[in-house]
Amino acid sequence: MPDGTPHPLAAASALYRKVERVIPPFEWAMHEPTILEIQRLKQERNAVVLAHNYQTPEIFHCAADLVGDSLALARQAAETDADVIVLAGVHFMAETAKLLNPEKIVLCPDLAAGCSLADSITPEDVRRMREEWPGAPVVTYVNTSAAVKAESDICCTSGNAVQVVESLGADRVIFLPDEYLANYVAQQTDVEIVSWRGHCEVHERFTGDEIRQYREGVDGLVVVAHPECPPDVLDASDFVGSTAQMIGYVKSNRPGRVLLLTECSMSDNVAAEVPDVEFVRPCNLCPHMKRITLQNIRQSLESLEPRIEVPPEVAAKARLAVERMLAVK
Ligand code: 13P
Ligand code: SF4
Numbered sequence: 001m002p003d004g005t006p007h008p009l010a011a012a013s014a015l016y017r018k019v020e021r022v023i024p025p026f027e028w029a030m031h032e033p034t035i036l037e038i039q040r041l042k043q044e045r046n047a048v049v050l051a052h053n054y055q056t057p058e059i060f061h062c063a064a065d066l067v068g069d070s071l072a073l074a075r076q077a078a079e080t081d082a083d084v085i086v087l088a089g090v091h092f093m094a095e096t097a098k099l100l101n102p103e104k105i106v107l108c109p110d111l112a113a114g115c116s117l118a119d120s121i122t123p124e125d126v127r128r129m130r131e132e133w134p135g136a137p138v139v140t141y142v143n144t145s146a147a148v149k150a151e152s153d154i155c156c157t158s159g160n161a162v163q164v165v166e167s168l169g170a171d172r173v174i175f176l177p178d179e180y181l182a183n184y185v186a187q188q189t190d191v192e193i194v195s196w197r198g199h200c201e202v203h204e205r206f207t208g209d210e211i212r213q214y215r216e217g218v219d220g221l222v223v224v225a226h227p228e229c230p231p232d233v234l235d236a237s238d239f240v241g242s243t244a245q246m247i248g249y250v251k252s253n254r255p256g257r258v259l260l261l262t263e264c265s266m267s268d269n270v271a272a273e274v275p276d277v278e279f280v281r282p283c284n285l286c287p288h289m290k291r292i293t294l295q296n297i298r299q300s301l302e303s304l305e306p307r308i309e310v311p312p313e314v315a316a317k318a319r320l321a322v323e324r325m326l327a328v329k
Contacts, residue, residue, distance in 0.1 A: 012036055018061040021275060022268045031058045034294040038063045041301035048082040049297060050097065052089035053243040054263040054289040057272055059088050063297055069244035070096075070142050071157040077101060078326060086300055090288045091308075092118045095146045098308040099319040106308045109296035113288045117143040117228075120198030121177040126151035129174050133194050136172045139165055140321065141181060143200075146310045148176070150317035155325040158227050159242035162188045167328045180204070184227040184234060200228040202286045206261050208232030210282065214259055218280055222255035226262040233261060250277060263289060 012032050019028070035058065042049065042065070050073050051064035060067055066076045070093060077085060077097035084105045087094035092115055094108035126138060126148055140152035141161075149155055156164035162185055165173050173191050175182040177198030186193040206229050215221050215236075224246045225237035234240050239249045243262060247270055250258055257278045260267050264283035271279050300306065310318065 011039065015062045019057045019272050022057050022272045028058075031062070031294055034298050035062045038294065038298050038301060041298065045084045045301055045304070046082050047084035047086060047301055048080050049086045049088055050076055050080075050093075052093060052289065053247065053266050053269060054286055055088050055269075055292060056265050056290075057268045058294060059292065059297065060265070060269045061272060063294060064088060069157065069159055069242045071159040071242065072244055073097070074100065074142065074157070074322065075326065084301075084304065086297055087308075088292045088297060089113070090115050090118075090286075092143055092145065094308045095310060096142055096322055098310055099146060099149075099315055099322050102315060102319075105304055107300040107304065108306060108308050109293070109300045110291040111306050113291040115143050115288055116201040117141065117178050117198045118145055118148075121148055121196055123147045123151045125196070126176065129176065129194070129196070133172065133174055136174045136194060137168050137170050138174045138176065139168070140176050141178050142322070142325075144177060146314050146318040149321045150314045152176070152321045153324070154328075155321045157242060157325075159244060160325065160328060161185045161227075164325055164328050165189055165191050165193070178228055180230055180234075181227045183231050184240065202263055202284045203228035203261070204230060205284055206230065206233045206282070208236045211236040211259070211261070214280060214282075218257055218259075220255075221257050221259055221280060222253070223259045223261065224249055229261050237261065250274060265289070 016028050048065040049063050051060050051067045073093055074096050078100045085097050086107045087097050090113040091108055094106055098106040137153040140149055140155050142155050142157050174194045177196040179195045179197050182193050182195030211223055223237045224239045225234055227240050250270055259280040263286045267279040267281050
């Protein structure tokens with residue numbers, strides 16, 4: 001390799017070292033050719049792969065250039081100078097990337113990768129809420145369609161929800177669509193929170209009883225939860241935060257045994273990096289996140305399809321709501 005590019009086999013074994021704790025060699029042998037092909041296509045297309053923390057380890061550690069929670073992915077999408085963005089995550093994440101990069105090609109390897117929260121609310125519902133609560137600004141979780149974002153004043157993620165709500169200087173805020181995240185925010189602020197009835201189909205399955213049983217069975221267990229979990233689960237947890245904040249907590253506190261109450265691939269991704277921590281894994285998979293595979297990432301890099309498009313009139317308003325969020329420090 002005269003230009004200093006590592007030989008593909010050397011590159012592959014360096015990649016395998018990142019995941020050897022969580023992917024056995026026979027499984028790696030199956031993934032390796034597709035990963036090398038993805039690396040080659042990314043160079044050819046001047047493309048980046050942005051992967052959410054819930055992607056499987058072979059995507060998260062070996063195909064992605066940038067990884068993170070919804071907030072980090074939005075920030076990275078706003079900053080990249082690649083011509084093509086592949087969003088290894090769900091549809092609303094790819095749509096957010098497109099809003100911030102209208103001139104770029106944004107690919108979502110499976111357009112059916114949805115989200116129960118995004119499906120729980122329509123633009124009409126938001127307009128009705130505004131009529132019911134006149135004067136209250138609307139804060140919309142990024143887990144929504146661009147059309148719903150377009151009806152909002154500002155977006156938020158689970159990583160910045162309290163700061164966003166407080167940045168508005170209002171006594172009352174309409175907070176949509178996740179009821180449990182809204183409850184959690186209401187506990188952290190004096191602002192009155194008006195909520196909707198949306199739930200995440202993955203996080204709503206955890207129960208407080210389940211956490212108590214794990215604590216009884218596992219000595220010294222530390223429980224870390226995502227705020228999309230029901231209130232009794234959050235009450236029974238030691239730390240609550242966005243997926244990136246959960247990872248940050250584990251990496252800096254190094255609990256001997258930890259239970260991450262979120263999508264189960266995230267435990268694998270963190271376990272690959274922290275050999276001194278044992279993970280207890282109730283495996284709640286997000287069926288939407290799991291639609292993204294190495295194969296469809298490779299296919300979309302090859303065909304530059306399927307692309308995300310947002311009608312210009314919706315995009316202009318929705319972009320404003322996302323940009324206002326990114327401006328909140
Ligand atoms: P984060 O923003 O915390 O990554 O959450 C996104 C998500 O979809 C959680 O289910
Ligand atoms: Fe949506 Fe829940 Fe899946 Fe996240 S985990 S994408 S909130 S359904």
